[in-house]
Amino acid sequence: MIPMKSKTQLKQIALKAGLSLAGGIALFVLVTSLATWSFRAVYRGRVFPGVYLGWVNLSGQTPTAAAGLLREEFDYPENGEIILQYDELSWSAKPSELGLFFSPNYNAEQAFNAGREGTLTQRFAAQVQILRHGLTLDPTFVLDEKTGVEFLDQIASEVNRPVIEASLELDGLDVIVQPGQIGREMDVAASLEVAALQMESLQSGSIPLIVTETYPDILDVSAQAELARQILSQPLTFRIPDAAPDDPGPWTIPPEKLVEMMIIERISAENGEEYRIALDPEQLRAYLKNQESKINRKSENAQMYFDDDTLELVLIEADQIGLKLDVEGSLLEIQTQLAEGKHDIDLVVEKTIPPVTAESTAEDLGITELVNAETTYFYYSDAGRINNIATAAAKFHGIFIAPGETFSMAAQLGDVTLDEGYSEAWIIFGDRTIKGVGGGVCQVSTTLFRTVFFAGLPVVERYPHSYRVKYYEQTATPGVYNTKLAGLDATVYVPIVDFKFTNDTDDWLLMETYVNKSYRQLVWKFYGTSDGRTVDWQTTGLTDIKDPPETVYEENSNLDKDEIKQVDWAVEGASVTVTRNVYRDGIRLWQDIFKTKYQPWAAVCQYGPGTENYPPEEPDPDDPCAKPAIIEEENSDSS
Known part of the structure; x- marks a missing residue:
């Protein structure tokens, strides 16, 4: 059994324990204070031991010595290098030029003040902490944005440039090119922010400058310029495709004329704006229109006569292929071919093969026999009238008429002029008989009318003369007239008065005309196949x-x-x-x-x-x- 203490004894024990604790605390405080006093006394005017600025140990250094040491260690602002890059351009800058500064004195002062700031308790606690664990301070750098902006503004003056649209123009036969330029504008503030991020690492390095690029609508016209030079490099030639020896053309436009027709226009294409090099459509269209009359022609059947012995056709003149210029199609083809660098271009021409060609045979056309022939006489005609009869009659020799075709004498006859070989002779004009070009042509129209009449072919259009013309009542005997022939005359006056008839047979008709000037007679023949009429x-x-x-x-x-x-x-x-x-x-x-x-x-x-x-x-x-x-x-x- 453990003996129990009295209350008095317990109080005495507690008192002794309290005194011991208080004495221990007092002793600790005394010892600590003595140590702290000794610590401060030893490092008076010096950086406390264990204090680092970054990686630099400043223990025991005076502020001045610490500043010198820091100046040597933290030389990045002056000795570092920042490479500023844009595209293939680059500039070298010290961090200090970009506004980064390091103050050795300020940072040494910060290290010296470590453990010396605040209340007594705070200083005491800080010093104890430094003694036990040491203290590492971050170096303090200052970024002066004004300095950095000024430096970068100088670079921006080299980087920045305006947007320039490419242009193309002609000076005579020379093609003048103004290249386009991409606009650039450097963002100084953003570039400085990127530089600051790099400088935080205290490492040299390269950074990209922040530049906004603005592209022109048209940057490069070199391809168009080359096309323009190519177009003007040689004459431009047009021709009928697969031209026959007697076809018109070719036609050539020299470079001096091409440059007048060339247009350089800005257009909106699928990939944006661009220049189009071409010939002015209106000028080119006018040029082609001017060629229409030289190119366009109707197809013409071959001209032949029927050999009564062999019963075959004999060629007089070969057929002519019809040509029709497609102006709009040619316009498009020329522009397309020209853009591909071609200078010898086929026009778009519609060709029409006539029904009767040089290869056609009598059997092909159903021409087997003489269907009808008529003769008229022109005794007492002067030389001019005889010439006109022969000239007009020749227009119908060897001419074919298709089944179902309505034949126009005026259309086949064409212009009756001196240029066509006609002479002046007596003609009926109004209510008078006067000298005029083509007198005697009605001898031909009258002969055709009678050939049609007695062949039993339908007459579509016929006009008689104003008064009886004795020529058309002549017989084979000179001076003998047959009044029964009155009413079987026909007049033609191109283009107002015409004679027309229709070949209503199932076969082709061939007309042959023969003028015998000595016997003053005109013979007109129809060959075909008689249907028994x-x-x-x-x-x-x-x-x-x-x-x-x-x-x-x-x-x-x-x-x-x-x-x-x-x-x-x-x-x-x-x-x-x-x-x-x-x-x-x-x-x-x-x-x-x-x-x-x-x-x-x-x-x-x-x-x-x-x-x-x-x-x-x-x-x-x-x-x-x-x-x-x-x-x-x-x-x-x-x-």
Whole structure:
């Protein structure tokens, strides 16, 4: 059993323990204070031991010595290198040039003040901490943005540049190019932030400058410039594709003309803006339009005649392929080919092969025999009229008419002019017979009309003469006339008055014309295949005959005194009706009636100024223009 202490004893024990504890604490404080005092006394004016600034041990260093030591160790602002880069450009900068500064004195002061700031308790605690564990301080750097901005502004002046659009223009045959330029603007503030991040590491290194690039709409025109130079490098030639020897062309535009036609225009393309090099469509279109009349032509059948012995066709003139220039298609083709660097370009031309070519045979066309032939006569014609008959008739020799085709004489005849080989001869113009180009052509139209009439072919359009022309009533015997032929004439006056008929057979018709100037005759032949049709015709003969008007006498200042010239001849007026019935196999296919009313025509006599005893008081009915004989009476003296 453990003996129990009395309360008095317990109090004594507690008192002793308290005194011991208090004494221990007092002793600890005394010892600590003594140690601290000794520590501070030893490091008075010096950095406490165990204090580092970064990696630099500043223990026991005076602020001045510490500053010197830090100056040697922290030389990064002056000896570091920051490479500033943009694209292929670069600049070298010290961190200090970018505004980074390090103060050795300030940082030494910070190290010296470690454990010396705050209340007594705070200083005591800090010193104890330093003694036990040491203290590492971060070096303090200062970034002066103004200095950095000023430095980077200098670089920005080299980096920054405006946006420049590329341009292209012509100076004569020279192509002038202004290259485009990408605009650049350096972001100084952002670039300084990137530099600051690098400098925080206290390491040298490279950083990218922050630059905003602005691209022009058109940067590079070198390809377009090369195309323009290529276009102007040589003449541009157009031609008909697979041209025959007699086809028109080629046509050439020299560079001096091309440069006038060239356009350089800015367009919006799929990938943005660009320049288009081309020839001005309007100028090129006008050029092509100017060539249309030289290129465009109708296809023409070959011309042949039928050999009655061999029953084959013999070539007179080869066929002609029709040509039609496609202006818009050619325009597009030229621009496309030109853009590919080509200078010899085929035009877009539509070609039409005629139905009858040089290879066509009589069997192909169904031409097997003479269908009909008619002859007219032109006795007493002057040289001009004979020439016109031969010239006009030649236009129809060897001409083919397709089945179902309506043939126009005026279209085939074409212009009747001196340039076409015609001469001046007597023609009916209005109510007069005058000298004009082409007199005698109606001999040809009348012969064609009769060939059509007696072949039983449908007549579509026919006009008679204003008055009876005796040429068309002539027979094979000179001076003998057949009035039954009245009403079987036809006149043509291009392009107003035409004669038309239709080939309503199943086969082609071939026309042949033969002029015998010596015998004054024109023969017109139709070859084809007869379908058995026949013609029955009747004429009323001349009816309602009217006497010609009185002779007209005109003074003509171009005639000499006593010179008299008859320029028109009196003709009776009359009416005639011709009826034609066309049969096949005894069945009448149709009937047509040709009614003609000829006007009475007056004789016209012209005389020179001053002609005596003219016009005659009593004209000779047989020769109304004759000047009456002057009968001189002898005066006798009366006694």
